[in-house]
Amino acid sequence: MAIESEVLVIGGGLGGLTSALAAAREGADVRLVSYKQSTLRQASGLVDILGYTPDGDGPLTDPYEAIPSLPEAHPYRKVGVQTVRDALSLFDDAVPTYEGEHTDTNALLPTHGGSIKPTARYPAGASAGLASDTRDTLLVGIEEMVDFDAPHVAAHLDATGVPFDVRGETIRFPGDLRADAKVTRYAKLLDTNSEVAVRGRMVPAREALAQRVNPLLEDEERVGFPAILGDDNPGAIRDALGDHLGVDVFEVPMGPPSLPGLRLEDALFSALDEAGASIETGNPVVDFEGEDRIEKVFIEKNGAKIPNSADQYVLATGGFVGKGVESDRDGVYEPVFDCHVPHAADRYDWFEGELFGDHEFARYGVATDDDLRPLDASEHSEFENLRAAGSVLGGYDFAAEKSGSGVSIATGYAAGQRAAQEAR
């Protein structure tokens, strides 16, 4: 016996979650297995479709318009523009706290480094911070949070030529948290609105935070904080701060560990739960049985190999960072099914001398047919019931193009939907 399902999705990032959701909504009995907690915890929580062309042109105004001119090997070319649109609709439906679906045009969002990023969907909490908005802005940094130096970020934003005045101020967060307090500590304090001591008087945390910012506010009409404003109730916290300050409040997405990423993870897992899928995290898929078809895969749990079988499989284990693609001195490989990963035989051809050069390794991943089935070295599909989605796919450079989440959502959607149709 084995633990059975119709569709088994391997990987709990954006690609895996979208695959599982698409398959479950198609009516299939779906199981998602993920080695570790979702890598969304390390992600900004922004959903980019395409910010720059592979040649570096951009920021692009309309990502959909640019897709047909992408190289043929690009995952977007495999699934087509309409699938990208359908996949984004699924996302919008599953994550109603996101904005940006009103237009095809990329939004421009300030980052915690002070650059401007073209993105297609963003959390509601970031929406008052759009760079195309002309309202003057105050950025508030927290003394202990060295990842967000507000005056520095403001200066960088100013240098990009944003159409508003921007200023940065740094405050001590009320409540005397330790110098290296976890982002969750700030979030929890604001979520529960616990009382903190301010000059000997106990004040609810949200009010205390607003009191610290109030005297610094000049005539700015919006205030941006690093993304620490709550885990469970971010909307209520922003509203409360906004009321106290009399301005709009927004969050600037931060690096890992990222609260917007955590919130997105929660939203997608709840959507998956509602769609009736089974979910297991904490143990890796390490092996499989089967020749042309995958019969079962094995999840390793402290030495025990637990069999899981399904009719259709989706491989969404991530790229080099997520360890869905690995390399050693001999070559580049995909560790679960040993799917072929096209790459230059000589390692010195994998990269360029310049740090930000056009590195080949950035595009390494499995190649697929138009149905997203991984191809072997002679361009035949590796297994008839395996599809790949997300950054395990090759043929695109998500970091340079700003296309990571869009590709994961689009290919995840396509792989999940097709797997479900075939399984039923």
Next chain:
Amino acid sequence: MSDAETPPETDFDPVAPNTGEEFEPVDVFPDSDDFDLRPGADSCFKCSTCDTNCPVAEVDDDFPGPKFQGPEQWRLKQSDDDHEIDDSVMDCSNCMRCDNACPSGVPLSQMHNTARGEYVSEQMDKLSVEYIRNRILANYRTSAFLASKVPRLANFAMNFGPARWVMEKTLGVTSERDFPAFAKQTFRDWWADRGGQVQSRENARAARKRRGLPEDADKKVAYFHGCYSNYNTPEVGKAMVRVYEEFGYEVVAPEQKCSGTPMFANGMLDDARRHAETNVSSMSELVDEGYRAIASCTSCSMALRQEYPELFDIDGVDKVAENTFEAVEYLRIHEDLKGEVQAADVDGDLAEEFAYHAPCHSRNQGLDRQAVELFRDLDGAEVEDVGDSCSGISGTYGWKEEKYEKSMEIGEEMFEHMEHAEGETGMTECPTCAMQMEHGSGYEIRHPLELLEAALVE
């Protein structure tokens, strides 16, 4: 290193451990006193994701979090020979949630257990009240063994107000909590009275016949009942036995001691090792005979599966780890449990809506969704997940006078969710989580095996 140079042959791989590869066990006791905090430390790239999972760091501003307790302590020791383990490691509740968070497979809980062992062994005053208190709490099995001889007296004495006041003042055991009641008959006494293995073999044979399976089919499991289902909730152990027999499994209840979970959490690695040796030796013999070790307490299965091989080099330890399963999990793998549950229904006092809490140690085995998903289609009962927060008690942590408030603060989210849930009966696999759920909500708490028994066993 230049490309022309071949790296020297060594077993050390800076990126290991990775996908499920085994960690080298650290031989902590008894031959050497060297606590090795190293394994996996170099894989930490400081993304701090572990810190977002730490329930203690979320409420306790003095606790620096898992990243500090593990990889950073190791780094500090590298640059300073006199570096001592930071005493904050004693505030870690050993929920082990950080393990599941790390994207590079750093064995955080192993590092914490090792650091705590070093702290207790080398820095803690063995005559201090804290040490004595922790040792008593960690050796719950000893107290329970004595109490079970006189359950009525023990139940009275342990919750006798003035005595509890004295315990809090002198030992630092909180008087806020009710001690769990000791059963009038332990699981092992029930098991022996019932006819032990011989009776189980008969029952299993009868069930196999009923199910049309070959009567001599090789279906057998060794039940690691742990202390709690023996002394406090034998109904869970009985349910486990009856459910397994219903599927045609012969059950044995081998000699066993405490799994060691409370000892790991208090840095009492000597004690834990002694108990582990007994457990590994009795379980590994049975594994050789074709038995699989089955636990109904998720902290027990976690200890046998993960903590033993990470901390102890005992003969057979890996074999036992590979062949240990949580009770419901094993049936999910080997039987059509889903199908049987879908075809069943429950009535009587288990026809309930349950507010289910997944214990941290079930979460770390990938079992946090098991009960909710399994009982989805069971007629007559509903199981609702009350969210992913830690219950806060973490075994002995919530029993310590100075930790009690924090323990309740961590559990607050769970209590709220329980209150909002439809059901007014709780459900969980972990005995101490059950204590906390009951303490915070007043609900009666059941084990999934009890519901499974009600659904599947006549």
